[in-house]
């Protein structure tokens with residue numbers, strides 16, 4: 001059984017006093033992901049796995065939207081191009097797997113495997129963001145207060161929409177994803 005949550009209090013995964021608010025915000029969500037992946041890996045009953053997978057799907061959609069719509073473009077413009085590009089490609093794979101999992105009943109042979117691979121990839125990805133991208137981003141001259149306000153407003157909007165409709169719409173982001181994956 002995985003115990004990824006232990007990492008939440010270790011190294012750069014910890015939320016530090018000098019973390020700019022947007023980075024603390026994203027790290028706090030990373031903590032939730034590690035705990036959730038542990039719970040998914042410990043779950044036995046299909047119904048329970050599906051319930052936790054739905055929670056992961058929702059958190060992931062919102063987290064990726066905040067990063068790709070707001071955080072990534074700001075730090076990319078200040079020079080973190082390679083880290084952001086790697087993040088985008090990893091998000092695409094997470095999105096793909098998460099959509100497959102959401103479309104499954106849960107009793108298919110590959111259901112648990114897809115969920116397990118998504119969890120492993122996701123933890124690798126957020127560990128890298130904490131250890132590399134966020135560490136470099138902290139040193140940039142960015143209006144972190146404005147970025148944080150924009151992220152919080154966007155998160156509220158996505159949450160509200162989800163509560164009302166059961167989905168989150170990110171049309172501009174969807175177009176960008178489609179364009180970069182149209183190979």
Ligand SMILES: [Fe+2]
Pocket residue numbers: 064067087091125129
């Ligand atoms: Fe990410």
Ligand SMILES: [Fe+2]
Pocket residue numbers: 026030063067126129
């Ligand atoms: Fe992240």
